[in-house]
Amino acid sequence: MEKRISTQKITPNLWFALNAEEAIKFYLTIFKNSKTGRSTYYGEEGFEIHKIPAGTLMTQEFYLEGQEFLALNGGPYFTFNEAISFVINCDTQEEVDYYWEKLTEGGPAESQMCGWLKDKFGVSWQVVPTELTEMMLDKDKDRVARVNKEVLSSKKLDLNRIRAAYNGK
Known part of the structure; x- marks a missing residue:
């Protein structure tokens, strides 16, 4: 064995x-x-x-x-849905872009939001810059609100846009 x-x-x-x-x-x-x-x-x-x-x-x-x-x-009895997803923590925008491009290849575009995507097999992934977590934990509620607004209006997350929102630009 x-x-x-x-x-x-x-x-x-x-x-x-x-x-x-x-x-x-x-x-x-x-x-x-x-x-x-x-x-x-x-x-x-x-x-x-x-x-x-x-x-x-x-x-x-x-x-x-x-x-x-x-x-x-197992056969066609069950399918994946967005209730469970796998988070890919990315250190750079290049990493975000890489995983987003590869995992969305042949996948259903309508499931893409907030860094969340569904691949061609129906598995859900979240491609997230690690820096985002620190921003979301900031004690400044206005910063967090701006970051949330940017993230919620995005499909693929853009670290430069998230940083700009965080810094009020």
């Missing part, structure tokens, strides 16, 4: 219709520090319930920036 790579206590499990392999390959091209882990496959048992042919990938572990995920090819 392969030794467990991660020491994470909780692992997000992402339910895909039957395109988990395609989604994982997509994510591995975007996140530089990424890899796959162990896989399981459907057997003959349970076919009468799930209708997924034997030999089809059932689960695949994968890691993005050290975060462990599990992908499940």
Whole structure:
């Protein structure tokens, strides 16, 4: 038995219709520090319930920036929604631009707001400059209000515009 790579206590499990392999390959091209882990496959048992042919990938572990995920090819019974998303903390505008461009490729534009996007597999992400958190924690309520107004009126977050709002410009 392969030794467990991660020491994470909780692992997000992402339910895909039957395109988990395609989604994982997509994510591995975007996140530089990424890899796959162990896989399981459907057997003959349970076919009468799930209708997924034997030999089809059932689960695949994968890691993005050290975060462990599990992908499940579970069939078309459940879909993703914005109630759960993954935050990507970015140190620079270049990083924000990179993740935004890559993750929105082929995705539904109507779900993009406040740095929040949905990728082509329906998974929601928030691409956020880390500096924004510090601004939102400022004790100056006027600064926070200006930053909020800028963020709420944005799709992709622009650090220069957020900084200008923060500084009252």
